[in-house]
Amino acid sequence: MIVGTVRELKSEEYRVGITPEGAHALVEDGNVVLVERGAGEGAGCSDLAYAAAGAELVADAHDVWARADLIVKVKEPQRAEYASIRDEQTLFTYLHLAALPELTQILIDSKVTAIGYETVQLPDGSLPLLVPMSQIAGRMAAEIGSQYLRKPGPGRGKLISGLPGAAAAHVVVLGAGTVAENAIQVAVGLGARVTVFDTRLDKLRRVQELWPGRTTALMSSPLAIAQALRDADILIGAVLVPGASAPKLVTRDMVRGMGPGAVIVDVAIDQGGAVETSRMTTHDNPVYVEEGVVHYCVANMPGAVPVTSTAALTAATLPYVRRLAALGPRDALLADPALASGVLVSEGKVIHAALAHSLGMPVSTLAEALPN
């Protein structure tokens, strides 16, 4: 099969769909791998490394789109790419189509098989191609909280670890899922005192088992959160209610109550944020101060570490890409329910029920629209 990857056109996106190591594995499997020249530059993947891995470098992205049976990307195609999408092609990338009706229609009209990373789901309900990005965001969240707590800047000027004679910082984490666990790992590693809230006792139990004696794990309630925040230095928003906006667990009053120079890292901002005073920021201008408290609300945190996030993404996607290339999309989808659950659009039909529902379109089964 011919597998291709192109330079990402979305602004602030430096990741690339396949690393040279991934390209090498695909070439070893007997595939042809096409890489647009310079596609991996921002992620530390040089043209030289791709060439050494056996990939073919292609000057023009159009040629990659024209020749590849399988396009592996990071983000959804941008307007300049719409005309390049063609039938009998498989597209494997983050798509988040519910917010993109125009692109959805183009994918329907072009009859591609579009598989969204975000909807590939294992039988236990987990989302293996979203997990690496949550892990990165969680680890960054604790680091960023620690950084903005220091001077110069509006932070209160506290060392997260404390030391003999000076108290460690108190980090409050809302949620005990993937982002939260990774944030706690780094916060505990840096020596912070951590309080975590979730609505699920099993998640709280797991946190306590992972870091016995280093965390206080509490059932989420407005009163308990308000109490913990009175003495918090860093608040990390890491809640998720699948398919819904993030619950607003922290009111403006609670933010004010944290006191000047505290720091909020609202990772859940991509779902609207868990804090009343949160509003989305970008890597160019990541923080603002409201009620005396520093707010960091960047929706694509992993974008700041494209080398790490590209490697982590390829590690997660490569087994699926190899299977798609080895078996062809039809047999790969028939053989792997996790991959099949990721199909959003195929052969001109919307396959994913939630997507069809949110766009008011009819839904078809994959059996009715299997690619050839």
Ligand SMILES: NC(=O)c1ccc[n+]([C@@H]2O[C@H](COP(=O)([O-])OP(=O)(O)OC[C@H]3O[C@@H](n4cnc5c(N)ncnc54)[C@H](O)[C@@H]3O)[C@@H](O)[C@H]2O)c1
């Ligand atoms: N900003 C970024 O760059 C970035 C990157 C990755 C993920 N995210 C976002 O971070 C959020 C968390 O992702 P995740 O992968 O950790 O999700 P997850 O499903 O693993 O964890 C979410 C947790 O929130 C808990 N929760 C739900 N309602 C709650 C409530 N009222 N009180 C306390 N806990 C509650 C759930 O029980 C669950 O344990 C999501 O919105 C995700 O999209 C943002």
